[in-house]
Amino acid sequence: MNHCDHRAVPGFNTAVETTRMDEGRRIPPFAEDTLAVVTDAAGGTGEALPRDEALDVITDVERFNKADAEDALAQLESRGYIYLVDGEVRITPTDE
DSSP, X not given: OOTTOGGGSTTOOHHHHHHHHHHTTOOOHHHHHHHHHHHHXXXXXTOEEEHHHHHHHXXXXXXXXXXXXXXXXXXXXXXXXXEEETTEEEEOOOOO
C-alpha cells in the first residue's frame, strides 16, 4: 500500500474529508456579498484597496453600518478570504 494514496485506506472518503476542511472556510451570506463587493472595488483577487475605502464601499453598497462592515471584514479575514497589510485590505488570490 502506498502511504500517500488515501484511496487505499479503508474508510477514508476523500470527498467527505475535503468537505470537512472546507467547512472552516465557509462564510455567512452577508460576508459572501461583502467579499464580492470588496473584490470588485479592489479590481479582482490578488488586488488591494485601503481599509477605509473598503469600509466606505461596504457601507454604501451593502448599506451596513460601520460596525457591521468591520464585522464582515473580520469574518473574511478570519477565514482567509482577505488579509490586512499596511492599512490595506488585500483579496486573497484564488485558483478560480
